[in-house]
Amino acid sequence: MEIGIIVWCLILCAFFSGMEIAFVSSNKIYLEIEKKQDNFISKILSKLTENPSKFIAAMLIGKNIALVIYGFLMGDLVMIWIENIGFHFSDFWNVLLQTIISAILILATAEFLSKVFFQIYANILIKVFALPAYGFYLFFYYLSSSIIWISDVILIKFFKTKGDQVSLYFSKAELGNYITEQMSTVEKNDEMDSEIQIFQNALDFSGVKARDIMTPRTEIVAMDLFDSVTDLKDLFIETGYSKIVIFSNSIDDIVGYVHSFDLFKKPKNINSILIPVEFVPETIFIKDAMNLLTKKRKSVAVILDEYGGTSGIITIEDIVEELFGEIEDEHDSDEELTEEEVEDGIYLFSTRLDVEYLNQTYKLDIPESDSYGTLGGFIVDSTKEIPQKGDIITIGNYHFIIEEATNKKIELVKMTIKE
Structure with missing residues (x-):
């Protein structure tokens, strides 16, 4: 019975700690989009997030109650194990051993591992466990409301602040992270939604020279x-x-x-x-x-x-x-820059293509720098000269064959990535 209660206390501690960190780490824009979906989980998420402070307080209350119960039972269980082994220590060493063993177990299972796991998969897990979290939120609602009220009184009366306030704004970083996630799900040959691309361009806009x-x-x-x-x-x-x-x-x-x-x-x-x-x-x-x-x-x-x-x-x-994106009219040239994957890992590129564009589109990880912006600039900056047609150049893991060039610039290269 005691071992079963201890295990449940560890599970609850892991759950409360995880949901707390998942709520803090989850992408707020992702949550808002999920809340707009017309389904049961979206309604639960809306209830959970309408007052973030009360939700966090409910998770902390549940976690601390589980910790207290765990501490009482785990201490007695550790003493029984010590006596069964045949060791006899003074009261000081008994308390120290209880503390160390109990702390290691709770930190490893219900704190460190759960928080890391819930932080990595915050967006997914906050949806998966939304329903049980809402149950505990309702169960501890009046207690958490009382604690929030007391803290507000202290903050307003003694620290002259405005008390608990809900932020309704999203950061640029959150929008950027959400868009990056959406772009990463697009297959290489798929067409990206124009809205997502415009948002990405808008985020990058302030940094373009x-x-x-x-x-x-x-x-x-x-x-x-x-x-x-x-x-x-x-x-x-x-x-x-x-x-x-x-x-x-x-x-x-x-x-x-x-x-x-x-x-x-x-x-x-x-x-x-x-x-x-x-x-x-x-x-x-x-x-x-x-x-x-x-x-x-x-x-x-x-x-x-x-x-x-x-x-x-x-x-x-x-x-x-x-x-x-490109706005073409009837007078724009039909000539397009060459970008083709000839074979697996072998590409044919116009050197006018931006390094940043190639990295995003083909996942090439070509080094980016303020010294250049195009693929041709990357080659010239690395070689410190203008290569001629037929030249073979190796820069790190990138192998280039100059297909077309003039005395003034490179125009077309065949690029191979070495493993």
């Missing part, structure tokens, strides 16, 4: 300020762009841009329809760049390098695409 999304200097379509309007018109027709950057003498001296709509005004020269641009450093965050462009009612910003030269350009469209 202008240099990460800019059109690089080598790909800027631009014209000299002193070229003819006819040449400008031909360039608009050839590219299909709505805006073309204008420079004076060199691309490092961009003076503005021209919108195709202004050609209907039949300008005599480019300067008469020139629209000023904003200048921002490479390290500016795109959220700050967007605020600047919106405030000044501009749609194009020139990205400057550390020496004041043109590093690239960004537009409001580039920033919006960072949130909502």
Whole structure:
């Protein structure tokens, strides 16, 4: 009988400790979504979480009651074991042995193991044990309410605080964790929900810098300020762009841009329809760049390098695409960047692909750094030179064969991951 009660006390202690840590560790957004489901468990979860302090208090009360009963019975049982073995100690050593043996057992089973297990699987276990937890919550409701009331009186009267308050807000970290969990469940060949992707983009948005999304200097379509309007018109027709950057003498001296709509005004020269641009450093965050462009009612910003030269350009469209994904129109080029898994562990990649994108999509774990953003940048940063077609390069566990390259940049590589 006593051993059975002790075992039940250990189980209850493990349950109360686990539910306490599961409630604290569980993702609050996940819980809110589960509570919106129209089923029995969702209603139980809503009841449990409507007053977090009372739920935690009920779990602590149950745990302490189980500990007290366990302590009384376990002490007597330890004494019986000692006497059966034939040892005889003084009262001090008897108490010390009771304490050590009882503490080791309770800490190993009902504290450490249960809390670790419930913390790892918090979202699942808080649903699985919601019903018994709610039963104990109701059983200890008035006692926990009294304790909360007494603590509020002490906090308000002696510590001048507002007492117990329920937080209704979710942290950015909780949203990020939930979205990461959802993304990890998507198979490689499955289409990810656009809503999940937008949330992920929004979370990453504040950490993205202008240099990460800019059109690089080598790909800027631009014209000299002193070229003819006819040449400008031909360039608009050839590219299909709505805006073309204008420079004076060199691309490092961009003076503005021209919108195709202004050609209907039949300008005599480019300067008469020139629209000023904003200048921002490479390290500016795109959220700050967007605020600047919106405030000044501009749609194009020139990205400057550390020496004041043109590093690239960004537009409001580039920033919006960072949130909502690529926005293609009838004039966008049909050319796509190559990304193909040729065989298991062997890939064919355009070097313009972002390292972060490749890591998320193909789980490659390529090192990320502020020194580069693309796969080509990773290779050049590691080799300290521009490899040529046919070169074979090994960087850590990554084996590259340069498939296409020019004197200025790498364009296509075959990548193999070594075990």
